[in-house]
Amino acid sequence: MSIPQFAVWAPVPSTVTLHLRPVGGTATTLPMVRDEEGWWTVDGTLPAGPSGEPGVGEFDYGYELDGSGEVRPDPRSRRQPEGVHGWSRTYDPFAFGWTDERWTGRQLPGGVIYEMHVGTFTPDGTLDSAIGKLDHLVELGIDFVEIMPVNDYNGTWNWGYDGVLWFAVHEAYGGPEAYQRFVDACHARGMGVIQDVVYNHMGPSGNYLPEFGPYLNAGGTNTWGESPNLDGEDSDEVRAYIVDNVHQWLRDYHVDGLRLDAVHALHDTRATHILEELAIEAEVLSAFVGRPLSLIAESDLNDPRLITSREGGGYGLDAQWSDDFHHALYVSLTGDTSGYYADFDSLEALGKVTEAGFFHTGTRSSFRGRSHGSPIDTLRTRTWRLVVCSDNHDQIGNRATGARLSTRLTTDQLSIAAVVTLLSPFTPMIFMGEEWGASTPWQFFTSHPEPELASAVQEGRKEEFKAMAWDTSNIPDPQDPQTFHGSKLDWSEPTGGDHATLLDLYRRLLEIRRTVPAFTDPRFDAGHSRSDDDEGWLVLRRDDVVVAVNFGSDAAEVGLDEPVTRHLLSVGSTEVEGRTLHLGPTSAFVAQVELPNLPTSFTPGG
Structure with a gap:
């Protein structure tokens, strides 16, 4: 076990005292000295740990600022056994016995993401119990498990976005060692791990950072809380704090990617935006660890700069969420055009999103009362750079009662939603339990x-x-x-009835996605759409595949441009007669079709 190095950046206080206690032992105090940059280190010899050697072993510790009599947790604490107000505990992440030496990572292109919340994924709500359900995800066809935030927050349960100690894994989930076991178990099954992180604000309880230094904007808040100081005085150390956190997840804990929460709330006026800095750091680290590392942004701006290369003037992130896909699909399924859904009242909206990535590409948003978004350069941008879903934690949990789509849609409607999402050209994401139409809410x-x-x-x-x-x-x-x-999944559901039927469909769709190249063709110009609002149908054509969906309650007929060569899947009643496709109410048809003949004078490469 390595000897812990006790150091803390704290330019605000005039004195800092380290309180140190071997686990199960007696506490002592050690004075600390400050350097020119505001970093404090121990002035003296560390006491003996359980082994009898100075500084060796587990210690509980904290910092007393300006002789206040209060011991504060380490801003970089990796473990908080007593919660965010208690003492920190040393943890050596390099002592873990990894078994993933042969893990070479997974590329995001072609991948499928599964979003889960540790506390409600299983009855026990721990990382170790979640390991017991990983084989279910393998059988489903998942490539990446995206974990909602596990950083420490006050209280026992929470969505995770109220974190105040970004380096510590919430103790109720099992702490840092359980986290490493979970990542190791995912890699053993061929799945990557994406960690959801929150750098745009601090939670409302247990945030002691201002006592140490100017970590936060003076008087600066956003929708959720106090925001970080990314461009003010002493912001170099604040940015380093964030970069070090990225290194912890990607290097020390072997994570394969990060989902960056609400990046539109990151206020940064510096020449190199913090997102670009993180993209650079991830690229450098990827070369060092020898595996792909992905950064995925959540943003409501419809701003292509997030996923535009740095050489092209963008930030160089790997992917971003497309809320427009969800909104267009939601309206097509439910007919709900309230609030921000108002602009998505035509099937053309869903068709446009599949062709352009966003619906609002500089067009007027009636909800915002102004134009919104900017067009993606579809010639240079790949489709997999957009993450899409039919539901996620935000969309469900921010409904008043936390009701899933499964509570208001039929099994056939849920099925056609899955067809459109999982066979889209983008990177699909499934929210836990969606694959069987879970009846439990997510509140x-x-x-x-x-x-x-x-x-x-x-x-x-x-x-x-x-x-x-x-x-x-x-x-x-x-x-x-x-x-x-009540928000915990009921794992008895997927074994029978409509739940089992839907789960089987999800597995079949992901198998089709893996085995038919057209569905993961990353070119925007490989696909086009057509629709009819009166009859309620939408046809998505991509290379040699066609996906036809009838959202309506009446039967519809759709003309096909080319003859069907291979039927892949149907939902509901469908029948092909020559070039005519008969779609029953709430149905979907997936097939390969004959490609148009090339001119006889055509020469490849000529």
Whole structure:
């Protein structure tokens, strides 16, 4: 075991004292000295650990600032056994016995992502119990497991976006060693791991960073909390804090990619944006560790610069979410055009997204009252750089009652949603339980121990939906333990009935995606669409494959440009007669078709 190095960046206090206690032993204090950059290190010899050697072994520790009498956790703490207000505990990530020496990583192109929340994925809600369900994901056909934030937050359960100690793995999930076991187990099964990280704000409880230094913008907040100081005085160290966190996940914990939460909320006016800096760091680290490392942005800006190369004037991230795909598909399935869904009231919207990546490409957004987005350069950008879904944690959890699509759609409707999403040219993402149409809700839950904060969250939730004319009487209380426990998946469901039927369809669709090259062809210009709002059908053509979907409640007829050569899959009632496709209500047809004949004078490469 390596000897821990106790150092902390704290330019604010005049004195810093290290409080140190061998686990199970007696606490002691050591003075610290400051360098010119505001870093404090131990002035003296570390006490003996459990082995009897100085500094060797596990220690609980913390920092006292300016003789306050209060011991604060380490901003870079890897473990918090007693929560965000308690002492930190040393953890050596390099002592773990990895078995993934042969793991060479996975490229994002062609991949399928599975989004999961550790606390509600299994009854126990731990990383170790989640390992027991990984074979289910392998059989499904998953390439990447995306874990919602595991950084430490106050309370026992939470979505994870209220984190305040970014380096520590939440103890209720099993802590850092359980996290390494989970990653190792995923790699053993051929799946990569993407970690959801939150760099745009700090949670409301346990954030002691301002006592150490100017980590946060003075008076700067966004929708969710205090935002980091990325471009002000002393921001070099704040950016290094974020970069070091990236290194921890990708290097120390063998993670294969990061999902960067709400990057539109990152305020940075420096010449090199923090996102570009992270892309550079990931590229350098990828070369060092010898495997692909992916950075995926969540953004509501429809800004192609995120995934445009640095040479092309962009930030050089690998991929970004396309909310427009979800919105267009949601409206096609439900007919709901309220709020920001208003602009997606035509099947042409869904067709446009499949061809252009975004619907709003500088067009007017009636919800925003202005133009929105910018067009993707479809000649230079690859389709896999957009992550799409039919549902995700945000879309479900931010509905008033946390209701999944499965509570308002039929099995056939869920099936055609899966066809459109999983056979799209983009990188599809499945939210946990979606693959069997889970009936359990995914609700907004918190466990803030502070009464005033708990009350603020409860009232804020009601006010949010009151403003949208929702009946607030049936909105679940985020602080009620049942809201959390009721959001856990029911693993008895996928074994029978419509749940099993839908699960089988998901497996078949992902098998088709893996075995028919046209579905992962990364060229935007390889596909086109046509639709009819009156009859409710949409046809997506890509290379030699066609996907035809009838969203309507009446039968429809669709003309085919070329004859079918191989039927791949149907949902509901479908029949082909020559060049005419008969689609029953709520149905889908997937097939390969004959490519147009090339001119006799055509010479490849000529």
